[in-house]
Amino acid sequence: MKNKSKKIVIIGAGVVGCAIARELSKYKGLDIVVLDKREDVGGDASKSNSAIIHTGYDAVPNTLESQLVVASNPMFPKLVKQLDVEFKLIGAILPAINDEQYEQLGKIKEKAFKNRVYDVEYVTKEEIIKMEPNINKDVKGGLIIPREGIIDPFTFTVALAESSASNGVVYKLNTEVLGINVENNKIKSLETNNGNIEADYIINSSGVYCDEIADMVGKSNYTVNARRGEFFILDKNTECKVNSIILPIPTKITKGKLMTPTIHGNMLIGPTAEDLDDKEDKSTTLEGLNSVIEDVKKLVPNVNPNDTIKQYAGNRAAKTPAVLEIDMYDDLEGFVNLSGVRSTGLTASLAISKYVLDLMVSNGLEVKFKENFTNERVAIKLIREANNEEKTELIKKDPRYGNIICRCETVSEAEIVQAINSKIPATSVDAIKRRLKAGFGRCQGGFCSPKIIEILARELNKEAKEINKNVKNSNMLMGKAK
Amino acid sequence: MIEKIICTICPIGCEIEVVGDKKNKSVSSLNGYKCNRGKEYSINEFIAPVRTITTTIKISNWKEPLIPVRTDKGVLKDKQMDCMEEINKVEVKPPIKRGDILIENILGLNVNVIATGEAL
């Protein structure tokens, strides 16, 4: 007779939740459900960050966070191939612009060594200028961190989600947790806006809301507020570009702002760091922009803010006390509590998922590897990446590949339809944008959004006015004109 | 009565002061115009300002849901919203040529609504 399968509910479909879901989906006998109150996976901080896969060179040594970030970095090159996600190890440079900064390089390198990031090296002024012709010519020298990489954090999260969904994980979106029922010191079920869900285990990976979820079971001996980070994305055609991640040398007051290429060829600058009371406040500010420009100019003097095509803010979880913890409890069976996952969470997600599994196993969960687990996930074939012969083939197979909807990023109707009908369906205008970059280019959806609304309405069998920008009540339109 | 009218004939935008009686449709004095077209404009604008309405009409059995239209003559300025209400009640079908009358004598104003686009 088969053992009764264990019901596992993961709260939060950010990168950490989706990574955990995928890790657990490798094993038999687990019924895994991921909940998120938003209309799409990708969370909040998971999709609005600097899109860097870190080495952990600057983490606080001998902490869980340092352990997990450092362990995650080498997992990326192989996993991104399996998940069909673009990833580039472009390396980072820490340029010292003045003597004071130059003096600090030794300490930074020492810290990297303590974190077991042994490949951090000194570089000379000449080498830096050769690698980065747009760098501030006052540069004295610096450090290079070769294994810092860039990724599309949202695509990565979707890939983890789709891969886990192919291996049996169920995603329930637009589902907000309202309460948790505990019986005999054991997790029993969750109350949500979409009804009750039974659970043997609950994994709290709700990012900036982790304190609120933990509070439902009395396990929040910490508080979390939102730390807003404002970012700016510059047009691909901007004249002042960099080739690697240009990191500032932190001062006592601030960690500073960076400039990096994105995986899509844009330039990204930011972030600010500002603590907020309202976890939902993702507005951008004039002060934020000015401070980003001012700081980045110290590194790359000719950066052109007029080439901004997009500005956004992400709220990462700022926990007090500021420490990453992953706990299970003797007096509350089945509750896995993650807290203090901050900007390094994108990198750390992979090691976190392994750590969570290990913790659950050491607390009595029995797991057996699934013989039929599939590692591979196939991304939507993009017309913009196809060569001429492939374009011909794609359009022959599906003529909708010939109907270009987004002109700036070259996205066809076929790709949009596939995204709407995928394992983790895109149901909003932003969900399409995040997956395919339609509307992400220089015209910011001016040309394509009317068509995307039509396609969404048609495929989802809805009225145009029911199509949202992202979450519910963010309707794009207010009905018919006449 | 006195009314200040901004002339819209050319980009200069002269401010023309018109003195007259709207009821009797008479103008007693004009100040501030720089050309004859401006003079004519300000008199008309004082006595009976009219506007061409340009809008759309619903169309069925066509690749697009709307066809553009306009009034073939000016409509009294304050009758614009009444006309819109009337226009929005109508739905047409192809074939439609440019210039076809889609609504005849709208609201009895002696003005027709004609197609400016085509559906053939």
Next chain:
Amino acid sequence: MENIDIIIIGGGPSGLAAAKAAISEGANSIVVVERDNSLGGILQQCIHPGFGLSYFKKELTGPEYYGKFTEQLKGEPIKFLLNSMVLNISDDNKVSIVSSEHGFLELKAKSIVLAMGCRERTRSNIRIPGSRPSGIYTAGTAQRLVNRQNLMVGKNVVILGSGDIGMIMARRMTLEGANVVAVVELMDYLAGLNRNKVQCLDDFNIPLYLSHTVTKVIGKDRVEGVYVAKVDKNKVPIKGTEKLYTCDTLLLSVGLIPEIELINNINLEVSKITKGPVVNQYMQTSKNNVFACGNVVHVNDLVDNVSIESEIAGKNAAKYALGKLEDPAKELKVTTGENVRYVCPQKINLDNNNNEEDIKLFFRVLLPMSNVTLRVSVENKIIFEKKALHVGPGEMEFVTIKEKDLKDVTSPIIIEVI
């Protein structure tokens, strides 16, 4: 599709006028590539009047204006590729196109006319701070949704920018039952035509706030309001003047930019001011077989000017294809002087001038001025001068000079408004 004389990219007013002129000049085979399902470009959604007064001597709506061109082109040797997107122009003149109907195509022609028009500046371009809810549209996108797709973008609307599109959308939204709360303009003067202020704003009692701007957007899911503040002389918002306007929609009419990304691979010289390709009086770019016209070169005020310019491009593209236009060897620069923001063409080709053609120089001024002289001079000699009662940045001005005045000239021509 073999032996194509001209490929015209874009089937809007510019592409249609270029095609018409190219046919008149004797071009035998023309391909017009248009991404929309019908011709006419942006004029399809410009259902308002105000077009054609100078070109057709008659006031027309947008659909009527382009209709006159499509009528004339019936039966001519032109292949229209609709629903077709040009993806690239290669350095060896191959134009790659995709469409559902034709698949992937690579076409080659003797000359190419760029007529892709322009795009709208966005919220990010002007960096309005605040939240990022739904309900923020550029005026042109809203115009498409309302006028072509029968979809209402909102009910209570604030419009930023007093350009013509902004004001015209204020009227359109009002006529379709929306409440336009305010039109807000950063500058201390109206960006568009007076006529549009009178007929689109005053007629409907829509308030216009000059020297004001939107300083913040609020609303989590959908726009809930915008803060509007007065600005000082340097266009910086004055603290303490912010006022909240409740609305569900913000429309932006904050400028247009030539849509030139297709030329990234052919290295055309591009003007830093117009953001379009630099052209000579034949609308010929820095690559001899590539011509450009309309809003892809510089953003025009009136479609009538686009038509005139595009006919020049079409005619000379045809001449080039038929081997009747020599490659320029000596070019004079046209430069801007006092109160001139830019001039088009930026170059004059002097070696083909066995004819006595007039050269029209279109330009825009920096600031509004009254009772001025428009002057063209070269090597300290005035070659053209005319008086104007009024000039403003919103309207295109032009002067006409004669090629014969430029014989033996080597230094740049200067155009100024004093």
